[in-house]
Amino acid sequence: MTSPFPFSAIVGQQQMKRAMVLTAIDPGLGGVLVFGDRGTGKSTAVRALAALLPPITVVAGCPVNSETPEACPEWANVTDRALIQRPTPVIDLPLGVTEDRVTGALDIERALTRGEKSFEPGLLARANRGYLYIDEVNLLEDHIVDLLLDVAQSGINTVEREGLSIRHAARFVLVGSGNPEEGELRPQLLDRFGLSVEVRSPDTIEDRVEVIRRRDAYERDTAAFMTKWQAEDAKLRGTILAARAALPDIDTPDEILHDCARLSIALGADGLRGELTLLRAARALAAEQGGKRITRDHLRDVAPLALSHRLRRDPLDEAGSFARVARVIAETLP
Structure with a gap:
């Protein structure tokens, strides 16, 4: 799998990078909304930041990335309680996604083949303790928006249907991006984003040339490019961890x-x-x-x-x- 573009190597877009770093320091800020032109590094930045962050400690068999065996939901029937390290999850929520895919639903295959009623976790379970990324968030269907509003408010995903009664933690940093020319965002969802930024394409020849140069170098020899920027990303990671520790004081x-x-x-x-x-x-x-x-x-x-x-x-x-x-x-x- 190709390594995400280094966060430190993103040219310009200082406000966008600052907003994302602040949410990494304090995830309780409520996420980031990035509106602007296509091809300005919006999705690149969120994946780069998640790759920059230290891995999270999770229970190996837990489908919701619980930090301790005691925090695993009962319905998961976790047997492997070993603690392992995983990269900070970044989960894409695509346009046109169904409610079942987002929240989770009855595992139909298991019900038909074994006659067992079992819950199949959705995207919200996978995003717990990580990032939920929505491209073209302003085009998201209203019923999915309503669902996200409920979960963002409570931090809990609740599924009550098909004979299931399921609850699990769903705390994530919500990152949305879009082009304002393609539609406005509902005020209720807009207010749920803690921070917002407007991004534009670089307007100087020097910046555009540097973007091209770095992207070309990354695609031609990814390993060498990652090595070149490793120290800068490590420095930023240290700053984020130190800031997290200092935040309460x-x-x-x-x-x-x-x-x-x-x-x-x-x-x-x-x-x-x-x-x-x-x-x-x-x-x-x-x-x-x-x-x-x-x-x-x-x-x-x-x-x-x-x-x-x-x-x-x-x-x-x-x-x-x-x-x-x-x-x-x-x-x-x-």
Whole structure:
């Protein structure tokens, strides 16, 4: 199997890479929505990040990647309780997928051949403790969107049909990508993404040439290219692990909480999810940069990622959401 393109070798797209690194530091951020042109490295980035992360410890026979034998669901009837290391899972959720394929369903073959009622886990089981990636997320069917909203809220996948009553953990980092010209995302699902970024094709000859050069080198001699970027990826992996360890000890001054609230009010963001995500993202950034407390600089850096997709539409303002957030930051957090 071909190794994923190294995360450190992706040219430009700094906001996209920052958002993905922050979700790796704090998976509770709620995932990343990446909207923009085709061929801008969206799917490459998520697979590269998952490959960059350290493997997870799982029970060998558990279909939901449980960390301990005690956490394995009873319906799985796990017999192999040995602990092994697996790469962080990245599961694709294709357009047109059926609900049974997502949540899991009765194992028809086993029921017919053995007369046994058995549960066949779906994509949500495989994605537990990893990443669920949806390309063209704005074209996803409504009933699948509703299903994902329920699971994203609870972290539990529940299947009640065909005589089955199944529950299992389904906690994952949701990464969606799409082209806004092909359709809008339902507001309910849009709000579930913690961070959002807009990506564009490189607009300088130098950047485009460098993209071509690196991709060509990767395809011509993958092993040599991976070796060349191994040290950079290892350095970033160390930064992520150190930030995870430091995260609980990052101090949050009261004035930062006031700044989060003021910024959200000034932007007209609905609900409180924006403030909470902004705070968590700023804390993850502080941990990544080796800081001891959240500062206004951290808020300024992550506010466009955490708030731009939560703005109410203003037909009189032609500026994009990122530009509107930047303008309000300058006015609210001088």
